[in-house]
Amino acid sequence: MTTHRTSKRRLAIGSAVAVAALLTTAGCGGGDDKEKKGSGPGYNAAVGKIANPSEKKGGTLKFIGTQDADSWDPQRGYYGFVWDYARFYTRQLITYKPAPGEGSQELVPDMATATAKISEGGKRYEYTLRDGLKWQDGKPITSKDIKYGIERIWAQDVLSGGPIYLKEVLDPKGEYKGPYKDKDPEKLGLKAIETPNDKTIVFKLPKPNGDFEQMLAMPAASPVPKDKDTGSRYGQKPFSSGPYQWVSYESNKSMVLTRNPHWKKSSDPVRKALPDKVTLTLITNSDEMDKRLIKGNYDVDLNATGVGQAGRVEALRKHKGNIDNPLTGFIRYAVFPQTVEPFNNIECRKAVIYGADKKSLQTARGGPQGGGDIATNMLPPVVKGSDPKYDPYGALENNGGPDTAKAKEALKKCGKPNGFETTIAVRNNKPVEVATAESLQASLSKIGIKANIAPYDGSQTPGIIGNPKVVKSKNYGIIIMGWGPDFPTGQGFSMPLVHSKYILNNGNNNYSMLNDPKIDAKFTEAEAELDENKAAEIYTEMNKMVSEKAVYLPFVFEKNIIWRSSRLTNVYTAHAYNGRYDYSALGVVK
Amino acid sequence: MTAPLHDTSAAETAAVDVAADAPAKEISGRSPAQIAWVRLKRDKIALAGGCVVLFLVLVAIFAPLIVDWFGHPPNEFHDDEGTVDSLLGGQPVGDWGGMSKDFLFGVEPVNGRDTFSRVVYGTRISLIVAFLAAIFAVLLGTIFGVIAGYFGGIVDTVISRTMDLLLAFPQLLFILSLVSVVPAEMWGLSGSGVRIGVLIVVIGFFGWPYVGRIVRGQTLSLREREYVEAAQSLGAGRRYILFKELLPNLVAPITVYMTLMIPTNILTEAALSFLGAGVTPPTASWGQMLSTAVRTYEIAPMFMIFPGLAIFVTVLAFNLFGDGVRDALDPKGSR
Numbered sequence: 001m002t003t004h005r006t007s008k009r010r011l012a013i014g015s016a017v018a019v020a021a022l023l024t025t026a027g028c029g030g031g032d033d034k035e036k037k038g039s040g041p042g043y044n045a046a047v048g049k050i051a052n053p054s055e056k057k058g059g060t061l062k063f064i065g066t067q068d069a070d071s072w073d074p075q076r077g078y079y080g081f082v083w084d085y086a087r088f089y090t091r092q093l094i095t096y097k098p099a100p101g102e103g104s105q106e107l108v109p110d111m112a113t114a115t116a117k118i119s120e121g122g123k124r125y126e127y128t129l130r131d132g133l134k135w136q137d138g139k140p141i142t143s144k145d146i147k148y149g150i151e152r153i154w155a156q157d158v159l160s161g162g163p164i165y166l167k168e169v170l171d172p173k174g175e176y177k178g179p180y181k182d183k184d185p186e187k188l189g190l191k192a193i194e195t196p197n198d199k200t201i202v203f204k205l206p207k208p209n210g211d212f213e214q215m216l217a218m219p220a221a222s223p224v225p226k227d228k229d230t231g232s233r234y235g236q237k238p239f240s241s242g243p244y245q246w247v248s249y250e251s252n253k254s255m256v257l258t259r260n261p262h263w264k265k266s267s268d269p270v271r272k273a274l275p276d277k278v279t280l281t282l283i284t285n286s287d288e289m290d291k292r293l294i295k296g297n298y299d300v301d302l303n304a305t306g307v308g309q310a311g312r313v314e315a316l317r318k319h320k321g322n323i324d325n326p327l328t329g330f331i332r333y334a335v336f337p338q339t340v341e342p343f344n345n346i347e348c349r350k351a352v353i354y355g356a357d358k359k360s361l362q363t364a365r366g367g368p369q370g371g372g373d374i375a376t377n378m379l380p381p382v383v384k385g386s387d388p389k390y391d392p393y394g395a396l397e398n399n400g401g402p403d404t405a406k407a408k409e410a411l412k413k414c415g416k417p418n419g420f421e422t423t424i425a426v427r428n429n430k431p432v433e434v435a436t437a438e439s440l441q442a443s444l445s446k447i448g449i450k451a452n453i454a455p456y457d458g459s460q461t462p463g464i465i466g467n468p469k470v471v472k473s474k475n476y477g478i479i480i481m482g483w484g485p486d487f488p489t490g491q492g493f494s495m496p497l498v499h500s501k502y503i504l505n506n507g508n509n510n511y512s513m514l515n516d517p518k519i520d521a522k523f524t525e526a527e528a529e530l531d532e533n534k535a536a537e538i539y540t541e542m543n544k545m546v547s548e549k550a551v552y553l554p555f556v557f558e559k560n561i562i563w564r565s566s567r568l569t570n571v572y573t574a575h576a577y578n579g580r581y582d583y584s585a586l587g588v589v590k
Numbered sequence: 591m592t593a594p595l596h597d598t599s600a601a602e603t604a605a606v607d608v609a610a611d612a613p614a615k616e617i618s619g620r621s622p623a624q625i626a627w628v629r630l631k632r633d634k635i636a637l638a639g640g641c642v643v644l645f646l647v648l649v650a651i652f653a654p655l656i657v658d659w660f661g662h663p664p665n666e667f668h669d670d671e672g673t674v675d676s677l678l679g680g681q682p683v684g685d686w687g688g689m690s691k692d693f694l695f696g697v698e699p700v701n702g703r704d705t706f707s708r709v710v711y712g713t714r715i716s717l718i719v720a721f722l723a724a725i726f727a728v729l730l731g732t733i734f735g736v737i738a739g740y741f742g743g744i745v746d747t748v749i750s751r752t753m754d755l756l757l758a759f760p761q762l763l764f765i766l767s768l769v770s771v772v773p774a775e776m777w778g779l780s781g782s783g784v785r786i787g788v789l790i791v792v793i794g795f796f797g798w799p800y801v802g803r804i805v806r807g808q809t810l811s812l813r814e815r816e817y818v819e820a821a822q823s824l825g826a827g828r829r830y831i832l833f834k835e836l837l838p839n840l841v842a843p844i845t846v847y848m849t850l851m852i853p854t855n856i857l858t859e860a861a862l863s864f865l866g867a868g869v870t871p872p873t874a875s876w877g878q879m880l881s882t883a884v885r886t887y888e889i890a891p892m893f894m895i896f897p898g899l900a901i902f903v904t905v906l907a908f909n910l911f912g913d914g915v916r917d918a919l920d921p922k923g924s925r
Contacts, residue, residue, distance in 0.1 A: 309679050309888065310889060312679045360669050366680070367677050428866045438872050442667045453870050455871070457770045
């Protein structure tokens with residue numbers, strides 16, 4: 001009976017799944033008590049201050065991670081950790097100040113002698129380069145190399161994936177076609193950047209943008225030598241302008257960087273460059289990674305996605321001194337598309353905001369340490385102009401519990417006193433988001449709102465919740481998402497979420513379909529403002545206007561539990577790097 | 591039993607069987623069903639399996655009552671400080687995953703839902719999907735198997751090749767992609783109802799060729815039997831032969847196959863739920879509980895053990911019972 005055997009085989013495979021699931025539990029529980037106790041300088045010692053300050057050079061700084069870069073090409077990487085790590089082998093005109101926490105939001109000159117000389121009402125930025133800037137082969141870094149590097153952003157057909165802010169700001173009409181299609185013999189045809197001599201570079205903006213220097217601080221503005229540019233393969237071995245050069249790299253496996261002999265500390269006020277060697281090991285199992293970190297085999301989690309559930313308990317109980325718990329800059333939230341009934345009515349939106357149990361949502365996100373602080377509004381504390389105390393819907397009242405009375409009142413005003421039925425859309429590959437959806441569902445059921453959870457394929461996000469037609473047809477009244485800033489200003493965080501020009505037919509991020517000329521005007525006003533403190537005030541007002549629309553239910557200002565090895569010196573988390581350590585400052589004890 | 595005497599002629603063996611059955615017949619004259627029942631009763635392991643199956647069916651039917659007496663509503667959150675420790679990522683408070691008088695099997699990490707209630711309600715999903723999918727598969731398999739076996743020729747070729755095609759089809763991948771395009775409301779159902787319907791139809795649809803091939807083979811051999819020829823020569827119609835002569839003789843293999851198909855279906859449902867293609871949250875199912883538990887097994891192992899045990903016990907019970915039924919109905923079958 002061949003058919004019978006087939007069926008047994010199917011059975012066997014199925015049983016194997018169940019048994020494997022059972023077996024994995026066998027390896028648990030037995031924490032290794034022999035490990036040396038954490039000798040770290042203490043819980044949160046690297047948050048807001050420098051832990052183990054040191055100037056001692058030498059040793060090997062060992063990174064470990066579970067996720068390789070989208071690309072190590074400075075113009076193509078978009079993952080946050082790439083922007084941090086890329087500073088080992090790239091330099092920028094200006095960069096974030098090497099200081100803990102908030103201090104890192106300030107921009108300081110890197111290859112430039114000073115921050116920009118701004119003239120013509122914010123349309124002209126001029127920089128002069130330092131002396132002694134060298135590539136890894138000893139050739140000087142010129143303004144032309146910087147211009148060429150930036151021009152590579154225009155070649156989106158070859159070098160896709162990176163941030164395109166500079167392209168949008170310098171050439172909004174898309175007139176330049178990129179260096180690979182450039183007819184200029186030197187491939188420097190972009191008119192918006194001028195290089196009068198090797199030491200001077202001038203940017204000419206069609207329209208002022210107060211965040212322009214933030215964009216120049218991204219690794220996407222790093223120089224690339226034209227004769228070393230290997231196009232789409234450049235990310236396999238970038239040519240170093242920073243303190244370290246590439247020795248070897250195997251994708252998803254390992255990377256080794258050693259000192260760039262031509263980099264001089266005298267020409268670089270930013271990077272400490274303490275270790276002699278930087279290594280990176282990539283594995284696939286994040287629990288295994290946590291174990292190796294806790295054991296002390298490695299120093300830093302490259303991705304800094306946080307210690308997993310399993311490692312967290314051990315780390316918090318036995319090695320609390322090796323734990324940092326910084327803000328990541330992300331907000332985790334639910335958003336209500338105004339195109340889906342009954343969320344076209346502000347009172348129904350308010351009912352959900354009041355009815356949600358924020359404390360339970362926080363627990364679902366991972367609690368106060370693993371998840372973050374209960375969020376009060378839609379501007380994270382790492383952004384200038386934010387005010388976590390601004391709590392228009394009383395998220396912190398009643399210890400984060402729901403405000404049932406106000407929720408019912410809002411339901412009445414909405415004309416649905418007995419509640420209504422809606423759908424929560426959630427990415428199926430994010431278990432924590434599904435957990436928050438279940439929490440929201442449970443608390444909403446108490447005020448009569450029946451919310452069905454619709455998990456969708458997370459890899460299809462831009463085509464599903466990013467498509468307003470799909471959202472409307474599938475009746476997604478509540479969408480669960482998260483968002484972090486590309487650069488720590490109101491423009492860098494909020495604009496894609498609330499500005500009407502970001503309402504797109506595909507890949508939309510303005511899920512609520514917020515289309516208010518008054519809010520749009522605030523962005524125009526803030527962009528034209530060159531004083532960042534004044535711009536911050538405008539963003540504060542913008543945030544209030546957004547909050548009053550009641551289209552967002554923020555869950556948490558995300559925090560992360562990250563592991564700081566006892567070997568690390570000169571460690572601090574930086575707002576500018578989404579709460580990761582400033583990698584370029586790290587050193588090791590031996 | 592390898593005496594050379596016996597392997598010379600098959601007829602002799604048959605004669606022995608007849609001789610063994612003969613005295614029993616003299617005493618009571620039992621029907622084939624009664625004989626099977628006597629054989630099944632003698633098989634203690636199969637009976638034990640059967641009892642567990644019965645118990646599980648009762649649990650599924652009376653889930654609301656059981657939960658009312660011994661547990662909390664399955665979707666109720668207990669994420670307060672006393673039940674889960676939010677500082678430690680939602681680890682259940684207390685030993686053994688928070689097992690206590692209140693929560694017999696402990697609580698789910700993070701949201702503190704009652705594991706006992708969820709395992710009990712999970713029984714419903716598992717059994718409903720497994721039974722209905724098996725019935726669906728058997729229906730299709732019998733219809734197409736009989737048609738293919740009885741009519742032969744081009745009809746047989748078409749049906750048999752279709753079955754081959756379906757057997758080679760990557761079922762799991764198909765379902766995973768299907769689930770992502772299935773609308774939230776369909777066939778007058780919404781939410782988990784849609785998913786359960788889809789699971790039943792899809793698991794059943796990919797299961798029928800297994801039944802179909804057996805039924806076809808049996809039909810092929812049965813239709814050449816003398817009694818069928820006799821009926822044909824007496825002028826019996828097609829319908830009479832199909833329903834009176836063939837189908838009754840197919841009942842035994844179909845029953846056996848169905849009992850063995852149910853545990854396979856339970857595992858398929860669990861695997862699909864594990865991969866996120868099962869019922870939608872917050873509906874409890876064993877596979878979905880296991881997939882949640884994978885993230886937290888190091889801090890709350892008990893939460894993985896209970897749904898895992900439930901799957902294990904159910905599948906084992908159905909398999910033992912199925913094997914017993916097969917032995918009882920078809921004692922000559924290879925084992």
